[in-house]
Amino acid sequence: xxxxxxxxxxxxxxxxxxxxxxxxxxxxxxxxxxxxxxxxxxxxxxxxxxxxxxxxxxxxxxxxxxxxxxxxxxxxxxxxxxxxxxxxxxxxxxxxxxxxxxxxxxxxxxxxxxxxxxxxxxxxxxxxx
Amino acid sequence: xxxxxxxxxxxxxxxxxxxxxxxxxxxxxxxxxxxxxxxxxxxxxxxxxxxxxxxxxxxxxxxxxxxxxxxxxxxxxxxxxxxxxxxxxxxxxxxxxxxxxxxxxxxxxxxxxxxxxxxxxxxxxxxxxxxxxxxxxxxxxxxxxxxxxxxxxxxxxxxxxxxxxxxxxxxxxxxxxxxxxxxxxxxxxxxxxxxxxxxxxxxxxxxxxxxxxxxxxxxxxxxxxxxxxxxxxxxxxxxxxxxxxxxxxxxxxxxxxxxxxxxxxxxxxxxxxxxxxxxxxxxxxxxxxxxxxxxxxxxxxxxxxxxxxxxxxxxxxxxxxxxxxxxxxxxxxxxxxxxxxxxxxxxxxxxxxxxxxxxxxxxxxxxxxxxxxxxxxxxxxxxxxxxxxxxxxxxxxxxxxxxxxxxxxxxxxxxxxxxxxxxxxxxxxxxxxxxxxxxxxxxxxxxxxxxxxxxxxxxxxxxxxxxxxxxxxxxxxxxxxxxxxxxxxxxxxxxxxxxxxxxxxxxxxxxxxxxxxxxxxxxxxxxxxxxxxx
Numbered sequence: 001x002x003x004x005x006x007x008x009x010x011x012x013x014x015x016x017x018x019x020x021x022x023x024x025x026x027x028x029x030x031x032x033x034x035x036x037x038x039x040x041x042x043x044x045x046x047x048x049x050x051x052x053x054x055x056x057x058x059x060x061x062x063x064x065x066x067x068x069x070x071x072x073x074x075x076x077x078x079x080x081x082x083x084x085x086x087x088x089x090x091x092x093x094x095x096x097x098x099x100x101x102x103x104x105x106x107x108x109x110x111x112x113x114x115x116x117x118x119x120x121x122x123x124x125x126x127x128x129x
Numbered sequence: 130x131x132x133x134x135x136x137x138x139x140x141x142x143x144x145x146x147x148x149x150x151x152x153x154x155x156x157x158x159x160x161x162x163x164x165x166x167x168x169x170x171x172x173x174x175x176x177x178x179x180x181x182x183x184x185x186x187x188x189x190x191x192x193x194x195x196x197x198x199x200x201x202x203x204x205x206x207x208x209x210x211x212x213x214x215x216x217x218x219x220x221x222x223x224x225x226x227x228x229x230x231x232x233x234x235x236x237x238x239x240x241x242x243x244x245x246x247x248x249x250x251x252x253x254x255x256x257x258x259x260x261x262x263x264x265x266x267x268x269x270x271x272x273x274x275x276x277x278x279x280x281x282x283x284x285x286x287x288x289x290x291x292x293x294x295x296x297x298x299x300x301x302x303x304x305x306x307x308x309x310x311x312x313x314x315x316x317x318x319x320x321x322x323x324x325x326x327x328x329x330x331x332x333x334x335x336x337x338x339x340x341x342x343x344x345x346x347x348x349x350x351x352x353x354x355x356x357x358x359x360x361x362x363x364x365x366x367x368x369x370x371x372x373x374x375x376x377x378x379x380x381x382x383x384x385x386x387x388x389x390x391x392x393x394x395x396x397x398x399x400x401x402x403x404x405x406x407x408x409x410x411x412x413x414x415x416x417x418x419x420x421x422x423x424x425x426x427x428x429x430x431x432x433x434x435x436x437x438x439x440x441x442x443x444x445x446x447x448x449x450x451x452x453x454x455x456x457x458x459x460x461x462x463x464x465x466x467x468x469x470x471x472x473x474x475x476x477x478x479x480x481x482x483x484x485x486x487x488x489x490x491x492x493x494x495x496x497x498x499x500x501x502x503x504x505x506x507x508x509x510x511x512x513x514x515x516x517x518x519x520x521x522x523x524x525x526x527x528x529x530x531x532x533x534x535x536x537x538x539x540x541x542x543x544x545x546x547x548x549x550x551x552x553x554x555x556x557x558x559x560x561x562x563x564x565x566x567x568x569x570x571x572x573x574x575x576x577x578x579x580x581x582x583x584x585x586x587x588x589x590x591x592x593x594x595x596x597x598x599x600x601x602x603x604x605x606x607x608x609x610x611x612x613x614x615x616x617x618x619x620x621x622x623x624x625x626x627x628x629x630x631x632x633x634x635x636x637x638x639x640x641x642x643x644x645x646x647x648x649x650x651x652x653x654x655x656x657x658x659x660x661x662x663x
Contacts (some may be wrong), residue, residue, distance in 0.1 A: 017503045024508045041183065062503040065496075076496045081183040084488035093488065093515055100176040101339035104329025105454040110292025112273070114300040115311070123277045124309055126236040126467045128243065128253075 002043060002050070009053045010042060011035055014079050016062055026092045029083045037082040048074045135161045138381060138395035140367045140410065143221015144640050145626040145647035146401030147346035147354060148264065152651035154357035156658070161393070162359060162401075163383060165366035166200030166218025168347050174337035181333060182489035189336050191225055192591055193217065200364070202543040202550075204405060206593070209554035211436045213405055213593040219363060220347035221403065222594065222640070227334045227457040228316040228343045229481060229638040230270050232261050232645070235280065236467060237635040244468045244475050247528050250632045251604050251613035252649070258282060260648040261641060267353070268344040268644070269322040272314035278463035287319045290328065293451040295519045296459030299482050302578030308464040313481065316344030316640075317456050324352065332453035332487065365391075368547045370398055370414040370423055370623070377662070378423075378623045384545040397654075397661070399624045401647070404434065404596030407629045408535045409550040411600065424600070424617040424625075429610050431536055433529035433598040434554055435634040440523045440564045440587035441483075442571035443494065444580030445514065452516035453487035465523075465570060466636055474562040476526040478636040480571065483520040491515055498584050521575060522589070523567030525560055526636035529598050556588065564588060595639050600629035614657075615650035621662040626650050 002010065015030030027034065042049040052071035056064050065072045083089060087097030096103070136158035139146045143164075150162050175181035175189045185191075191214035193201035200217040216224040235254035240247050265286065272285035289312035292300065296312075303310040317334070318325045328342040341348050355361060364386035371392070373379045380394035400407045408431035414423040422430050462480040469477070486494055491514045495501025501510050533555065537548040556564075568585035575583045603609025606618035611630055617623040626647040628639055635642070654661060 018507050019504060021508045024512075026508065037180075044187065065503050073496065077186070077493060080492040080496070081180070081186070081489050084492055085179050085182065090488070093512075095488070097179075099178050099181050100331040100333050101174075102329075104331050104340070107291035107293050107330045107451070107455045108297075110294075110297040110300075112289075112292070112312070114297065114304060115273075117304050117307070118277060118309060118311065119275070121277065121307075121309070124463065125234060125278050125280065126243070128235045128239045 002039065002046065006050060006053050007039060009057060010038065010049070013053070013056055013075055014038055017076065017079050018083055024092055026089050027086070029079050034082055034086050038078055041078045041082055045074070049078065133159055135159055135380070135393060135395040137161070137397045137399060138163070138393060139399045139401055140381065141221060141401035141403065141406065141627065142219045142346070142351070142361060143401065143403065144223050144346055145643050146221070147350035148267070148644040148647040149399055149401060149626045149651045150359045151267070151350045151354040151357065152648050153654065154354055154359050156655060157358070160359045161362055161395070163362045163365040163367055163381070164219050165364065167363040168219040169224050169337055171337060171339050171341055174333070174339045176331045176333035176336065176339040182487055185336050191335065199544070202547070203541060205538045205541055205549055205551040209552045209593070210556060210590065211438065211554060211588055211593045212591050213552060213596065214591050215403065219351060219361065220345040223345040224337055224347065225335055226594065226640060229458045230268070230314040230316045230641045231461065231479065231637040232279070233635040233637070233639070233642045234466065237633060240476065240633050246475050247633045248603065251602060257642065257645045257649055260645040260652070263648055264641060264644045268316040268349050269318050269325065270314050270316050271319040273312045276311040278309055278311065278466065283314070285314065287322060289313070290315055290317060290319055290456040290459060291330070292459055293455050293484070294449070295451040295484055296482055298446070298450060298519065298578045299460060299521065299574065302574045303462060305577040306573060308462060310460050310462045313458045313461045315456055315458050318342045318344070323349070328456055330455045332455055332457070332484065334457040366545055367410060368413065368545060370410060372414070372416050372418060372423065372620065376418050376620065378620050388545060397622045397624065399626055400629070401627045404599045404628045405535050405550050405552065407625060407627055408599040409537065412537050413548060419619070424610055424619045424623055426619050427607055427610060429601055429608070431599050432531050432534045433601055434533040434535055434552065434596070435527040435529055435598040435631065436554065436593045437527055437595045437634060437636070438525045438556060438560045438564055438587065439589040439592045440525070440568040440571065440585065441520065441589050442522070442568055442575060442583060442585040443518050443520045444575030444578065445582045446517045446519060446579060447581050449516040450485055450519050452485045455484055457484055458482060459484065465567070472566060474559045474566065476528065476563070476636065478523045478525040478563055478567050480521060480523050480567070483522050485516065485518040485520055488515060491518055494518060519575065519578070519580070521571045523571060524636055524638065525563045525567060527560060527634045528557065529633065530557060535599050595628065595634065597628040597631040597634050597639060600625050601632055602630040603632065614653035615646070624650060624654070
């Protein structure tokens with residue numbers, strides 16, 4: 001379990017990493033609903049998160065991303081994983097707030113006449129006999 | 130459970146085990162296939178859940194060392210820059226594969242003759258051609274006939290998967306450069322096929338197909354094989370192949386789900402446990418007749434391990450492409466597949482388009498590339514990545530080298546006390562040059578397709594999908610493990626049908642060829658039933 005102080009630091013990091021945006025109509029990663037998922041996720045890799053938070057505490061600002069890339073990656077993975085599945089965020093990106101299954105996605109078939117020059121070039125496979 | 134003697138015992142229910150089981154079923158022999166895992170439950174695949182991207186990094190990871198499911202065994206791959214990825218259960222690697230389904234080229238069977246490297250196979254493309262066709266029907270392959278990179282003998286069961294925006298953009302890039310491309314053959318149903326629903330473009334092929342459109346053998350071969358009478362024993366982990374005083378295999382020892390050890394006797398044993406699992410079990414099967422492991426008089430069991438080193442190149446576009454929507458693969462290119470003496474490496478590679486990234490992974494790419502800042506600029510920067518990344522990989526031919534090998538870890542064991550495999554592997558200079566070349570050409574293609582920025586990397590670390598070469602096929606017992614129809618030179622009722630028998634790797638996904646070879650071996654066994662052990 002992360003301590004209250006660690007959760008407070010983690011919340012601060014999440015908000016610093018992905019702040020709310022009025023222009024895009026999205027919450028920050030420190031939103032309470034998103035944070036509750038971030039905490040669950042963080043506690044699955046508690047030791048690595050604890051180390052990263054300790055390293056962040058020494059820096060205290062977004063320069064942490066450059067100064068401690070490995071530790072930043074631990075926190076970025078957790079925060080992004082929880083932030084970019086939030087329904088409000090997905091809707092703001094023009095996505096339906098749902099998993100891939102069962103609805104799936106529409107795809108454009110594409111233009112298969114683009115193969116004309118490939119066909120015109122003829123066979124390219126290497127004969128063996 | 131029946132108590133009749135088992136005629137044929139198959140170890141592993143993946144790509145090759147399923148194919149050989151189905152083919153042998155028409156003999157009406159008693160056939161049992163054991164797998165250490167169970168049949169996957171598609172309702173539990175990540176694509177069913179909002180946190181599907183995160184699950185892929187944890188409990189549904191492609192590496193058994195990270196996933197750590199009860200059916201997994203650890204693999205010590207500390208000594209390899211490429212890590213083994215697999216699925217331990219019914220369907221094997223096909224549960225997690227992309228369904229990409231190229232065949233080896235005719236030239237792949239003759240590399241010594243053509244290019245003076247490695248060895249020729251003792252069989253050729255024509256030998257396998259009828260079995261490629263049978264296998265395509267069983268797996269259900271979508272594609273477009275007429276590919277100029279292959280002999281004109283391929284017929285697909287269904288129309289190709291959509292090019293999508295990404296495939297079309299890449300195709301235009303290839304055309305600008307005058308290079309070959311073609312819609313990929315994929316074992317994914319683009320129409321309802323053999324009880325399978327058609328693909329709905331979930332974009333999560335590598336973590337199990339929740340729709341059931343992808344041709345994993347749990348939904349292709351196995352329903353047919355079981356109806357034909359093959360017994361599938363799930364959650365049975367084989368620990369050793371037993372041999373009698375006559376030097377013939379007499380069955381296996383295995384652990385059931387509760388960890389209780391049993392013996393199963395069989396007249397024939399077929400190994401289908403992949404290029405790491407099979408040598409592992411051959412090496413654990415020591416006896417007074419075979420002190421160095423079973424079928425290992427050549428000393429080659431576990432040696433010549435071939436992965437396919439992958440380069441991975443991504444382009445960012447200034448308009449939306451597919452993101453992760455759609456079957457992972459859309460088009461391939463064999464432009465650089467064959468040896469070109471103007472290059473500084475031999476043999477070659479295939480390109481395969483790989484769509485793009487879903488939101489979480491797009492963000493992680495941005496962080497890795499240094500283009501996604503923390504703070505105020507995050508949202509605008511992210512929107513320049515969202516659905517705008519297109520990925521492209523090259524699968525490089527890996528030539529066999531004796532020092533690349535699978536051995537038994539002297540210290541570590543799995544949950545049943547069986548020694549775990551240890552993988553020692555180094556990238557050859559030839560592979561490094563090929564990777565570098567492929568990343569440079571992929572960059573050319575993405576630039577020609579209109580990318581505004583390109584990011585290339587190699588080798589992909591978690592890309593040890595293809596486990597080949599560790600029980601080589603050949604005519605000479607001193608330089609190979611099995612003969613030209615899959616039978617051990619040393620043990621006349623022991624067969625190997627998985628990728629272990631590959632003499633060379635080719636530069637493409639091997640599943641189609643692995644399965645065609647398994648069907649060929651089964652056919653040879655059926656033709657020789659009266660004198661199978663002569």
